Amino acid sequence: MALTVRRIAAVLGFVALALFILLPFFQVAQLSIMSTLGTDEAPLGSFTLMNYRNIFASPALTASLINSVTYVTLNVALTLLVALPAAYAFSRHAFRGRRAFFITLLAFRVTPPVVLSLPVFILFSQLNLINTPVGIALVHCVFNVPIAIWILESFISAVPREYDEAATLDGYSTVGFFVKFLIPVIAPGIGVAAFFCFVFSWVEVVFARTLTVTDGKPITMAISNLFGFQTDVGLVMAMTVFSLLPGLAMIYFVRNHIAKGFVVRS
Amino acid sequence: MHRPTPIPATRLWLLLLPAILTMVLVGVIPLFIVFEYSFYDIFTLDSRVWVGGQWYVDLLTSARFYESFLRSLTFSLVVLGIQFPLGICIALMIPREGPFRTTTLILLALPLVVPWNMIPIIWLSLVDTDTGVIGIALDRRNLAFDYKFNALHTWALIVAMDTWHWIGLVAILSYSGVASISPSHYQAASIDQASRWQVFRWIQFPAMRNVLLMALLLRFMDSLMIYTEAFGINAGGPAAATTFLTLDLGEEMRGFDYGPAAARSMIYFAMTLFVVWVFLRSWAAQQRHE
Numbered sequence: 001m002a003l004t005v006r007r008i009a010a011v012l013g014f015v016a017l018a019l020f021i022l023l024p025f026f027q028v029a030q031l032s033i034m035s036t037l038g039t040d041e042a043p044l045g046s047f048t049l050m051n052y053r054n055i056f057a058s059p060a061l062t063a064s065l066i067n068s069v070t071y072v073t074l075n076v077a078l079t080l081l082v083a084l085p086a087a088y089a090f091s092r093h094a095f096r097g098r099r100a101f102f103i104t105l106l107a108f109r110v111t112p113p114v115v116l117s118l119p120v121f122i123l124f125s126q127l128n129l130i131n132t133p134v135g136i137a138l139v140h141c142v143f144n145v146p147i148a149i150w151i152l153e154s155f156i157s158a159v160p161r162e163y164d165e166a167a168t169l170d171g172y173s174t175v176g177f178f179v180k181f182l183i184p185v186i187a188p189g190i191g192v193a194a195f196f197c198f199v200f201s202w203v204e205v206v207f208a209r210t211l212t213v214t215d216g217k218p219i220t221m222a223i224s225n226l227f228g229f230q231t232d233v234g235l236v237m238a239m240t241v242f243s244l245l246p247g248l249a250m251i252y253f254v255r256n257h258i259a260k261g262f263v264v265r266s
Numbered sequence: 267m268h269r270p271t272p273i274p275a276t277r278l279w280l281l282l283l284p285a286i287l288t289m290v291l292v293g294v295i296p297l298f299i300v301f302e303y304s305f306y307d308i309f310t311l312d313s314r315v316w317v318g319g320q321w322y323v324d325l326l327t328s329a330r331f332y333e334s335f336l337r338s339l340t341f342s343l344v345v346l347g348i349q350f351p352l353g354i355c356i357a358l359m360i361p362r363e364g365p366f367r368t369t370t371l372i373l374l375a376l377p378l379v380v381p382w383n384m385i386p387i388i389w390l391s392l393v394d395t396d397t398g399v400i401g402i403a404l405d406r407r408n409l410a411f412d413y414k415f416n417a418l419h420t421w422a423l424i425v426a427m428d429t430w431h432w433i434g435l436v437a438i439l440s441y442s443g444v445a446s447i448s449p450s451h452y453q454a455a456s457i458d459q460a461s462r463w464q465v466f467r468w469i470q471f472p473a474m475r476n477v478l479l480m481a482l483l484l485r486f487m488d489s490l491m492i493y494t495e496a497f498g499i500n501a502g503g504p505a506a507a508t509t510f511l512t513l514d515l516g517e518e519m520r521g522f523d524y525g526p527a528a529a530r531s532m533i534y535f536a537m538t539l540f541v542v543w544v545f546l547r548s549w550a551a552q553q554r555h556e
Contacts, residue, residue, distance in 0.1 A: 010359050014370065017356060021373055024388045024430065027399055031391060078288075086285035095278055099546075107535075107542045108293045110487035114512050115531040118519060119299035120292065142292040145285055174277070205383045205494050220381045233391065240384050247379025255368050258375060259442040 025244075028237050036234035051238035064222030065242060067133060068202065071218070072246075074137035075201045076194050079144040083193070084178065086145075087152035092161070105146035113206040116142065121210050131215040139207045144197040151196065155189025156182070188257040195254040199247060219243050297535065303528035314525075321529030330514070338510040341421075342489040345428050349485065350478075352429070353436025358470065360441050371441070374434035386498025389427045413500060417507035420500050424508060427495060432485060439481040443474030475552070483545045487538060 032051055038044030055061045090098070120139050121130070129135030159182070167177045183190065208218040217225070223239050226232065251258070304321055306314040325331050356374070361367045380388070393411055395401040404411045413419045447469060455465050493512040496502075502509035502517075511534065518527040 013356075013359055014366075017370075018373060020430065021376055021434075023399060024392055025376065027392050028388055030399075031397060034397075036397070082284035082288050085281040089278055089281035093278055101282075103539075103542055103546060105289070106483070106546075107539050108289060110484065110491075110542065111293075111535055111538050112491035112493060112512050114491075114493050114515055114519070115534050116293070116296045116300070118524065118527065118531070119296035119303070122299060123296055138288075139292050141288050145288055149285065174281075199379050202379065203381045205381065220383050223381075223387075224383055233397070236387065237391070240380075240388065243381050243384060244379060248376075251372055251375045251379065255372055258371050259438050259445055 028240050028244075031233055032237035032241050034234050037230065037232050048234075051232075051234040054232075054235050055238055055242065060217070060225075061222050061239060064217050064219045067212075067216050068219040068243075069246065071133035071136040071140075071208075072198055072201045074133055075140045075144060076197045078137055079141055079148045079197045080190065080194060082141070083145050083148035083152055084183075084190075087149045088156055088178075088182070090149060090153045091156040092164070105149060109143050109146040111142075113143075113204065117206050117210040120207065124211060129211070131212055133216060135211045136208050136216075136218070137201075139211065140197075140201040140204060143204075144200055147196050147200065148193045151193040152186065152189055155186040155192075159185055188254075191254045192257050195250050195258070198250050202243075202247060300528045300531045300535075303524055304532050306525050308524040317525065321526045322533070325526065325529055325533060333506075334509055334511050334514050337508070338490050338492075341424070341492065341510060342486055344421075344425055345432075345489045346482070346485060348425065348429055349433055349436050350482070353433055353481075354440050354474070354478075356433070356437040357440035357444055357474070358466070360437075360444075362445065371438065374437050376434070377431050378434055380431070382494040383498060385427060385431055385495050389423060389430075390499065393423065415504050417504055420504060420508050424492075424496055424499050427499070428489065428492065431495065432488075436481050436485065439477045440474050443477040444470055447473045476549075479545065479549055479552075483542065487541060490541075491534070491538075 033047055033049065035042035035044060035046050035048045035050060039050070042048035042050055089095075090102075116139075124130055124135050124139070129138065163181065163185070164177065167181045172180060203220075205220045209221050209224075212218065212221065219239070220243070223236055223243065226236050226239070305316060305318060307317045307320075308314045356370075360370050377385075390398075390413075392398045393401040393404070393413060395405045401411065411419055413423045451469050452465070455469055460468070490510075491512050492510055493516060496508055496510055497513055497516065500508055502513045515527060515530050515534065518530065
């Protein structure tokens with residue numbers, strides 16, 4: 001009896017949660033297939049695929065999609081490349097300053113981008129990194145490298161130390177050990193780290209906006225630029241649907257590992 | 267857990283170097299630039315006047331700073347008070363295996379992949395009285411929802427939006443703690459006829475505690491320093507009712523007040539460091555206690 005009541009409560013809870021989370025997405029999808037300005041072909045409020053056609057008719061919008069995918073991919077690659085060795089060092093070795101390093105990493109992860117956006121802009125202007133995907137990919141490391149080190153460290157610590165020693169005895173170098181042994185066993189961890197880096201880079205707005213003055217606009221800015229005297233809400237929502245697709249694909253890839261790897265040690 | 271062993275210093279540094287260089291370039295150097303600017307009145311980047319600690323004194327003696335701080339702190343406490351109990355409940359209700367588990371986790375992760383400037387746009391469209399699902403429903407019942415001029419309504423909208431945005435992170439992190447419990451613990455508890463509350467208090471909560479502390483740090487700082495989403499709803503209004511700490515900073519930057527903005531940035535960074543330090547201390551104290 002008690003079990004049935006609990007099960008019903010669980011189902012109701014799940015339905016409520018699903019409604020709460022899906023309602024805004026439903027709204028986006030609904031408006032994206034609605035004519036919100038009204039044309040001769042599609043009167044106001046009628047069903048239309050015009051909004052999606054308009055995306056591909058606009059070079060600025062399609063270019064922004066490519067820009068975003070480019071810097072996010074670069075950022076994920078760069079983050080994993082620098083975070084993996086550091087996570088290994090954190091997991092396996094005691095060293096002086098370990099704690100100070102950890103505090104610094106955490107502090108930069110939680111520092112709001114708006115605090116760093118001005119000096120990053122000045123620094124990157126001198127390095128000719130404005131209006132390029134490389135600039136945004138680099139600056140997003142400030143919050144993604146700490147997250148990646150944290151996640152990867154948890155996964156590496158789950159691998160027994162004897163595993164490293166066996167590889168060292170077999171004569172593998174550090175790089176050889178990483179490529180041949182470590183990366184294959186912590187592949188799910190790399191997937192989870194890549195997922196969170198991808199997401200945090202994809203959704204970030206302040207740095208991406210500051211660093212693209214004339215060119216290389218990300219999708220988030222392309223959407224903001226659609227707002228004006230007479231905003232085509234339908235087009236905005238169709239673009240929003242596109243801005244969700246890469247994230248949805250990433251969720252699908254890591255769906256079985258998403259809740260693993262958040263082991264926290266001091 | 268075994269104790270990490272010392273290794274040759276050169277190998278250690280080679281492993282850490284790429285990460286350190288990256289963090290220096292995008293974190294430490296920018297911070298030093300802000301630090302330097304915070305002592306100048308900046309007209310253009312080439313013409314500036316030394317003002318010493320003037321901006322710091324101005325900011326720390328202005329009532330507006332403390333008002334914004336209190337507002338941000340209140341916002342943080344409200345969203346943490348909602349998101350943590352709710353997130354933990356959700357985590358406890360996720361089954362340990364099966365398709366239902368994966369579906370729930372995917373559902374929870376969905377809002378996390380929405381670009382931050384789209385989140386206020388989506389929520390504003392929800393409460394739109396002409397086309398929004400919630401807006402139309404409220405309008406039909408003659409319930410006026412005025413997020414533009416009613417401070418309480420603006421707050422409600424931002425809190426609902428933030429909960430929608432972040433509940434998944436709290437729930438996923440809590441769940442990762444619960445999922446690490448071995449089934450033998452539950453068997454032992456059921457043999458002892460432990461109540462639901464006892465199972466939570468003595469088995470599930472301890473397993474979650476460390477990830478929860480990390481989630482608390484992330485959520486506390488992210489909500490205290492909320493910018494893009496809150497600005498998008500009502501630009502700090504009505505009458506500064508939702509002007510949080512970072513919205514003041516954004517305003518100074520848009521007005522090209524780089525000197526005061528730099529001093530403000532340094533103070534916010536100092537607050538960040540302080541909070542991180544407090545968290546790590548309480549964490550270390552807790553682990554000594556165990």
